[in-house]
Every structure is written in C-alpha cells, then in structure tokens.
Amino acid sequence: MAVQLDAQLLEILACPCPEHGALLVGTPADPGADFLTCSVCHRSYPVTDGIPVLLLDEAVRLDADQDPTDG
Template sequence: MAVQLDSRLLEILACPCPEHGALVAGDGTDPAANYLTCSVCHRSYPVTDGIPVLLLDEAVRFDTDPDPTAG
C-alpha cells in the first residue's frame, strides 16, 4: 500500500537530518511504499497508521540496506 498523506502536509514536513530535502511519498511499486523518503539524504521514514515517524533512529536506507525489515 502506498503512503496517502494530504499534499499540504507533505509540503510542511521536513527530514530531520541536517542535509535534508523534500520528502517524497512512496508508491505501491517500490519497497519504500510505506515510507517518506528524503530527496537529498535518501533516508526513508516509516508511516505508521497514517502518521509519519520522522525520527533519525527509525530511518532506513533502501539504497544500502537490501532488506530493512530483516533482523
């Protein structure tokens, strides 16, 4: 399932990383479908029950972590 957030909310949300950029919602065709991904640092933040969890400790990187749900 893809992330479904109001476009106005996506405009004001920001990645908590110092090298932050715009957050992009995942779509149903990629492994980051239930995540918001920073367009600059490429960290992906989970969206749980429609609530973005924008904590660096909860972020994953799909470009370097082949299976973020493992282990």
C-alpha cells in the same frame, strides 16, 4: 498500501537530518511503500497508521534497489 497524506502536509514536512530535503512518497524501489524518502540524504521513514515517524533512529538508508520491508 500507498501513503495517503494531505498534499499541504507533505509540502511542509521535511527530513530531520541536517542535510534535509523534500520528502517523497514511497521508496526508490517501491513507490507504493508506506515510507517517506528524503530526496537529499535518501533516508526512508516509516509511515505507521497514517502517521509519518520522522525520527532519525527509525530511518532506513536505502540503495535504489533495496526494500525497507525486507529483513
């Protein structure tokens, strides 16, 4: 299921890491994934029950071909 966030909320959300950037819906490998991915550091943050979990401890660093839901 694709992330459903208000466009204005998505505009103000930012990655919590020091080299933060805009958050993009999905992941490089799956644009419909329930994640927000930083356009600068490429960490992906899960979206649980429609709520972005923007905690560095919960972030997943991905290569372009990885899927964060794969164990």
